[in-house]
Amino acid sequence: MNKSAVLLDEIIISDESGFACSKTKLVENGLVHLRPFNVTNDGHLSFEQLYRVPPGEAPNGKGILEKGDILFNNTNSTELVGKAALISQRMEAGFSNHLTRIRVDETRVLPQFMVYWLRRTRDSGYFSAHATQWVSQAAFKSSELRHLEMPIPPLDEQRRIVDILSRAEGIVRLRREAEKKAAEIIRALFLDMFGDPATNPRGWPAKKVGDVVSSIDSGHSPKCNDRQKNEHEWGVLRLSAVTMCEYLESEHKTLPDEIDYDPTIEVQQGDLLLSRKNTYDLVGACAYVWKTRGKMLLPDLIFRLQIYDKQVLNPIYLWSLLTTEAKRASLKKLANGSAGSMPNISKQRLRTLNIELPPIEMQLSFAKTVEQIQSVRVQQKAAIQKAEAAFDALLARAFNSDGSNGGRP
Numbered sequence: 001m002n003k004s005a006v007l008l009d010e011i012i013i014s015d016e017s018g019f020a021c022s023k024t025k026l027v028e029n030g031l032v033h034l035r036p037f038n039v040t041n042d043g044h045l046s047f048e049q050l051y052r053v054p055p056g057e058a059p060n061g062k063g064i065l066e067k068g069d070i071l072f073n074n075t076n077s078t079e080l081v082g083k084a085a086l087i088s089q090r091m092e093a094g095f096s097n098h099l100t101r102i103r104v105d106e107t108r109v110l111p112q113f114m115v116y117w118l119r120r121t122r123d124s125g126y127f128s129a130h131a132t133q134w135v136s137q138a139a140f141k142s143s144e145l146r147h148l149e150m151p152i153p154p155l156d157e158q159r160r161i162v163d164i165l166s167r168a169e170g171i172v173r174l175r176r177e178a179e180k181k182a183a184e185i186i187r188a189l190f191l192d193m194f195g196d197p198a199t200n201p202r203g204w205p206a207k208k209v210g211d212v213v214s215s216i217d218s219g220h221s222p223k224c225n226d227r228q229k230n231e232h233e234w235g236v237l238r239l240s241a242v243t244m245c246e247y248l249e250s251e252h253k254t255l256p257d258e259i260d261y262d263p264t265i266e267v268q269q270g271d272l273l274l275s276r277k278n279t280y281d282l283v284g285a286c287a288y289v290w291k292t293r294g295k296m297l298l299p300d301l302i303f304r305l306q307i308y309d310k311q312v313l314n315p316i317y318l319w320s321l322l323t324t325e326a327k328r329a330s331l332k333k334l335a336n337g338s339a340g341s342m343p344n345i346s347k348q349r350l351r352t353l354n355i356e357l358p359p360i361e362m363q364l365s366f367a368k369t370v371e372q373i374q375s376v377r378v379q380q381k382a383a384i385q386k387a388e389a390a391f392d393a394l395l396a397r398a399f400n401s402d403g404s405n406g407g408r409p
Helices: 111-123 126-130 155-194 315-322 325-334 360-398
Strands: 005-007 012-017 031-034 051-053 070-073 084-086 099-104 149-151 206-208 213-218 235-237 252-254 272-275 286-288 302-307 354-356
Touching: 070 111, 084 111, 099 111, 111 126, 111 149, 111 155, 111 360, 155 315, 155 360, 272 315, 286 315, 302 315, 315 325, 315 354, 315 360
Parallel strands: none
Antiparallel strands: 005 149, 012 099, 031 051, 070 084, 070 099, 206 354, 213 302, 235 252, 272 286, 272 302
């Protein structure tokens, strides 16, 4: 054992897994039930997608998270197992049995320091390499976590390391916020030029989707490999590739070599993609494909809309229209499903959605400006990647490969 390291068993006061709750019991208003997808890869909580359960479903003591608690993702796909996030303030929320709530002795270790160490340990590939493997999941038990060694410098040194890493994370966050504001400009520009489609104040004529879209294609979802191999592989998009109304090509699974790809469902630059099935909050999310490396296939849960006449309807305009608050609400109303199942939008119901049609000249002017804004966003994303690389370097320096903090960030 390194002289500056101790077993986690010595500093963990408690570690409790959460509770499972069937999707059939989910309610619209109830206790937030945090799931693995609520823990981000960079060690924070995301509330963009929330499941809620009846308060009575939470066992005693598992409906509250206290400031300083750590949520450790004990079960997930191989590349995601081991994510961890700090609870920054007390909140009423339950948590899945795939998450472990860890409480530490704060007289010896800062919770944020431990979260950074867990992140570095995961980044090194330790959790994925040592997790128990199943067909599509991997698990790292809290009992095994207790046997790991962690560097424990004096609290003042921990605070110094946390401060430096937090500042570096702050730069990443500011870069991301700048990119987010650019996206908000697109939405504001749309409302300024065309008005709110909820009321259509400028009286634009409208047609049904079925009258302006020549086809609504969907793909296939064969059993795939979670782990991505290389940029030359064929992949099948995950639902998460469009849920943010932005095309995220990295969100895909690898098509097994023994399965032949279908070129008719390969994603192309300029495609308009829409999730036909998801949670109520995310169903109908729409993304425009600005760029693709190719060899990416549609799954069965994502539609591709093919526009009948681009001299009447511009795809960038249609993407922006479908991502407005009003159209998102209309899309959700088209979704249906049995109790406990995820809402689904059928092709037939989608064809009934009204699409406002301003003059094509206005649509093209809007699209040209959006393309310019998108160019700026690409530059901002490159800046984000550089900031993330700088943070990763500092994190590695703070916790070097032998588990000690010999390097001073």
